[in-house]
Amino acid sequence: MKNIQISFDEDLLRTIDQFATTSQLTRSAVVREAVKTWIRQEEIKKFEDTWIEKLKDNPEDLEDSEAWLTAEKWGDV
Numbered sequence: 001m002k003n004i005q006i007s008f009d010e011d012l013l014r015t016i017d018q019f020a021t022t023s024q025l026t027r028s029a030v031v032r033e034a035v036k037t038w039i040r041q042e043e044i045k046k047f048e049d050t051w052i053e054k055l056k057d058n059p060e061d062l063e064d065s066e067a068w069l070t071a072e073k074w075g076d077v
Contacts, residue, residue: 006031 008016020030 016027016030019025020027023030025033
């Protein structure tokens with residue numbers, strides 16, 4: 001892994017540390033998981049936005065319906 005320097009305000013750092021302690025993770029692990037979750041949410045949003053635009057452009061086109069129907073269940077990400 002590569003080390004980087006990142007800045008947080010005191011309140012956010014306290015919150016990160018609380019999550020780290022209660023989860024028995026390092027501060028870095030908490031931040032890594034938060035970034036991974038954010039990236040995944042952005043990927044889902046992009047997929048949904050693309051799908052919505054396709055439906056707006058051609059609501060009768062069911063060509064990609066199978067991809068939508070078989071997409072993973074996202075739940076609360």
